[in-house]
Amino acid sequence: xxxxxxxxxxxxxxxxxxxxxxxxxxxxxxxxxxxxxxxxxxxxxxxxxxxxxxxxxxxxxxxxxxxxxxxxxxxxxxxxxxxxxxxxxxxxxxxxxxxxxxxxxxxxxxxxxxxxxxxxxxxxxxxxxxxxxxxxxxxxxxxxxxxxxxxxxxxxxxxxxxxxxxxxxxxxxxxxxxxxxxxxxxxxxxxxxxxxxxxxxxxxxxxxxxxxxxxxxxxxxxxxxxxxxxxxxxxxxxxxxxxxxxxxxxxxxxxxxxxxxxxxxxxxxxxxxxxx
Ligand code: ADP
Ligand code: MG
Numbered sequence: 001x002x003x004x005x006x007x008x009x010x011x012x013x014x015x016x017x018x019x020x021x022x023x024x025x026x027x028x029x030x031x032x033x034x035x036x037x038x039x040x041x042x043x044x045x046x047x048x049x050x051x052x053x054x055x056x057x058x059x060x061x062x063x064x065x066x067x068x069x070x071x072x073x074x075x076x077x078x079x080x081x082x083x084x085x086x087x088x089x090x091x092x093x094x095x096x097x098x099x100x101x102x103x104x105x106x107x108x109x110x111x112x113x114x115x116x117x118x119x120x121x122x123x124x125x126x127x128x129x130x131x132x133x134x135x136x137x138x139x140x141x142x143x144x145x146x147x148x149x150x151x152x153x154x155x156x157x158x159x160x161x162x163x164x165x166x167x168x169x170x171x172x173x174x175x176x177x178x179x180x181x182x183x184x185x186x187x188x189x190x191x192x193x194x195x196x197x198x199x200x201x202x203x204x205x206x207x208x209x210x211x212x213x214x215x216x217x218x219x220x221x222x223x224x225x226x227x228x229x230x231x232x233x234x235x236x237x238x239x240x241x242x243x244x245x246x247x248x249x250x251x252x253x254x255x256x257x258x259x260x261x262x263x264x265x266x267x268x269x270x271x272x273x274x275x276x
């Protein structure tokens with residue numbers, strides 16, 4: 001009998017370099033019932049939005065307009081009632097490590113060290129190799145937490161916790177980073193540092209970023225495109241390209257171009273809240 005020679009394959013698939021994937025939100029509606037007896041109310045109605053691979057998109061809109069709902073659907077934590085959302089051309093059916101999610105309050109594992117928090121995802125997937133451990137150490141250096149790798153989350157400041165949450169998402173080389181008002185709980189100075197840090201990370205990783213904020217100044221500083229949402233039911237009221245060259249200095253918030261861009265965004269925001 002002929003022997004079949006089976007060559008051992010690599011233990012783990014080579015980890016693809018991070019590259020953003022495009023997201024398409026196509027005619028998406030989502031309904032919620034506040035009480036069992038109540039008819040379902042539309043939280044989002046016929047929302048369509050195209051996000052090109054590798055771009056930085058900010059979602060801006062009044063409280064309750066459905067920003068988190070939309071982000072959670074891109075994350076795969078919620079399913080649309082109508083329409084479809086794709087990432088990299090594939091319909092989103094469930095959460096996945098290819099879409100990293102960052103919340104306002106970072107969801108870290110308090111019983112794990114900083115380094116083990118970063119390594120949690122790869123370990124859960126059985127991919128905690130020496131190479132991945134080196135990547136974790138690199139990421140900790142990039143986010144400025146090398147000296148804290150053996151500390152625990154409760155020993156970190158708010159900004160450090162957010163940087164750790166970002167490192168933990170980035171180790172999975174996500175095609176998309178979904179951020180829900182991630183810097184909303186930080187003081188103004190830390191927030192400025194975090195914005196600069198995020199732009200550096202984005203410039204080097206080229207992942208697609210979908211960033212929710214209700215701060216128009218922040219949106220104009222960060223985004224390639226600002227999508228403005230209107231409330232009840234949530235719709236996209238405007239999509240504004242921000243063609244300001246990068247790097248954009250936070251010191252230039254009073255520059256003519258940043259002021260003009262904020263005005264353009266607010267024009268859609270004013271319209272969107274006029275009927276609330
Ligand atoms: P935003 O993030 O823009 O503040 P949300 O996406 O959290 O808005 O909420 C949009 C609307 O959907 C709100 O009216 C909110 O009350 C409603 N909503 C969100 N999640 C639920 C839920 N799980 N059950 C019922 N209603 C919800
Ligand atoms: Mg929200």
